[in-house]
Structures are given as structure tokens and as C-alpha cells.
Amino acid sequence: MKDILTALWNYRHFIFSSIRNDLRSRFARSRLGALWMILQPLAQVAIYSLVLSRIMATKLPGIDNRYAYVIYLMAGMVAWSLFAEVVTRSLTIFVENGNLMKKMSFPRVCLPFIISGSALINNLLLLMTAMGLFVLMGHAMSLAVLWLPLLIVINLAFSLGLGLILGVLNVFIRDVAQVMTVVLQLLFWLTPIVYMPNIIPERLRVVLEFNPMMHMVAAFQSVILYGRSPDFGALSVVAVAAVALLLCSLVLFRRAAPEMVDVL
Incomplete structure (x- = not known):
């Protein structure tokens, strides 16, 4: 673990420059450039708002603003977009960079941190735009x-x-990426982003409690829409799960790294 952290620190300039290049390459020859990072999720919010705003507005008690549902939806999308982008791009990061991993000598663990940095910048731009709209x-x-x-x-x-x-896992079992594409779509609808938890029957709401992203999205909505502190009980569970996943992933990566290049 110490070796991985040391490698990340020693190659920090490589990571930062790669994040910059990643952002540039994604919008090369595009007239709107980085605006697409904001316009795409906002367009999705606009579609859901046009279809559901009149139905869902009545499900938000205690909020007088007529745009309450739009704010609720955008707050949830800010939380979801960061999660979805990091997971989706991480799925194929090693497969897509197989040639690079074979030709260049650098810590392979830098790759997921590069896409995470790029996704974080995208998400911060979306958040600032959303708050301006609010x-x-x-x-x-x-x-x-x-x-x-x-x-x-x-x-x-x-x-x-x-x-x-x-x-x-996707390096060794390529079906993982295909399965997760479907799972992420299902998880989106199992997370109260487009709808409110109070419209779900009580017996089904208990099942949703096992979805970490439900609590993550609820924390964003609580802070942005209601102006309240997040539920620290639920948030602490997600935080512990995040630390556990991060540690397990680094251990798994360290053990699998020597074989990954051969498989690729």
C-alpha cells in the first residue's frame, strides 16, 4: 500500500498533465468544447423536468419555490454524474490503455486516478453551473x-x-463491462433522483436503503434543496464503505498488476 501511495506522489505531475490532456482530447475540434460537460446533464434534467415536474412538485412538502422539483432533480444528478462517470470510465481504462501499459514504464495505478481527476473537474463545473441556476x-x-x-x-x-x-476484473473477464452497463442503468432508477422516496411503498423502501447511492444523493439534495446538514448516520456508512472499497481495490490491483499486462 505504501508503495502505491509513493508511486502516486512521485508521478503526481504525470497525473496532472494527463488530466489536462484528457480534458483537451475529449473535446478536440468541438466548437462548444467543455460546455458539453455541462449541457449534456442539463439537457437530461430539462427532459425529466418537462415530463414530471407537475406530477412530482406536489411530493416535495415544505418547499415554496415553484422550481423545487428542478432543484431536487439537479442536486441528485450532480451526485450521480460523478459516480457514473468514474465507474463507467474505470471499467475499460486498463483495456483501452493496454498498448500504453506495454510500451511505457509508469505506475499503472495512475490511470484510474487520471480519469477520476478529469471526472471531478467535470462535476465541479456542473455543480457551479447548477448553483448559478438555483x-x-x-x-x-x-x-x-x-x-x-x-x-x-x-x-x-x-x-x-x-x-x-x-x-x-474486466481485464480478465470482459463480460464485466457489459453487465455493469445494465447494472448502472438499473441502479439509476433504484436511486431517488427522478422521484422521491416517499412515493415508494414502505416494504420496497427498505430495499432501497441498501443502495449506497440513495444516501449519497439524499445528502446532496438535503444540503442543496432543503439547506440542512446531511444524515450523518447514513453518510458515515457510505464513507466507511468508500474507504473499504478503496483499500480493497488497491490491494486487488497490486496483486493483479503483474498479470494484467500479459492478459492485455
Whole structure:
């Protein structure tokens, strides 16, 4: 574990430059450039809002703002987009960079941290844009938003830990990426982003409690929409799971790294 952390520190300049190059390459020859990082999730929010805002607005008690559902939806999408991007890109990061891993000598563990850094920048831009829109909608931010950095760190750690495990497994079992594409779609609808938990029957709501992203999304919505501190009981469980996943993923990567290049 110490060797991995030392390698990450020694190659920190390589990681930062790779993050910059990754962001540039994703929007090369695009007129709107980095704006696509913001426009795509906002377009998704707009579609759901147009279809469901009148139905779901009545399910948000205690909120007078007529844009309450839009704010609720955007807060959930900010949390989900970071998780989904890190996990999705981590799934194929080693497979896609197989030639690079064979030709260059560098710590392979840098790769998932590069995509995590890129995803984090995307997510921060989306968050800042969303908060600007909230102000235009007449929704004042409270001091509860000071919890957002902690929520983002926990979300990123959980996503990176899970993504690194799946990325390593996908090197040896290529079906993992295909299966996870379906699982992520299912998990999105099992997470109260588009709908509220109070519309789910009580017996089914107990099942949703086992979904870590439900608690993560609820924490973002609590801080941004309701101006309240997150539920620290549920958040602490997600934080412990994030640390456990991150440690397990690094151990798994260290053991599998010598064989990964041969398989690729």
C-alpha cells in the first residue's frame, strides 16, 4: 500500500498533465468544447423536468419555490454524474490503455486516478453551473452547502474504489463491462433522483436503503434543496464503505498488476 501511495506522489505531475490532456482530447475540434460537460446533464434534467415536474412538485412538502422539483432533480444528478462517470470510465481504462501499459514504464495505478481527476473537474463545473441556476430560480443557498466538499470527496472515493475493482476484473473477464452497463442503468432508477422516496411503498423502501447511492444523493439534495446538514448516520456508512472499497481495490490491483499486462 505504501508503495502505491509513493508511486502516486512521485508521478503526481504525470497525473496532472494527463488530466489536462484528457480534458483537451475529449473535446478536440468541438466548437462548444467543455460546455458539453455541462449541457449534456442539463439537457437530461430539462427532459425529466418537462415530463414530471407537475406530477412530482406536489411530493416535495415544505418547499415554496415553484422550481423545487428542478432543484431536487439537479442536486441528485450532480451526485450521480460523478459516480457514473468514474465507474463507467474505470471499467475499460486498463483495456483501452493496454498498448500504453506495454510500451511505457509508469505506475499503472495512475490511470484510474487520471480519469477520476478529469471526472471531478467535470462535476465541479456542473455543480457551479447548477448553483448559478438555483440563484436565478430564486433559491437562496444556505451555509449547509459547506458540507458539499466532504460529500464530493466521499462520493469520489466510493466511485473510484468500486470502479478500480471492476476495471481490474474486466481485464480478465470482459463480460464485466457489459453487465455493469445494465447494472448502472438499473441502479439509476433504484436511486431517488427522478422521484422521491416517499412515493415508494414502505416494504420496497427498505430495499432501497441498501443502495449506497440513495444516501449519497439524499445528502446532496438535503444540503442543496432543503439547506440542512446531511444524515450523518447514513453518510458515515457510505464513507466507511468508500474507504473499504478503496483499500480493497488497491490491494486487488497490486496483486493483479503483474498479470494484467500479459492478459492485455
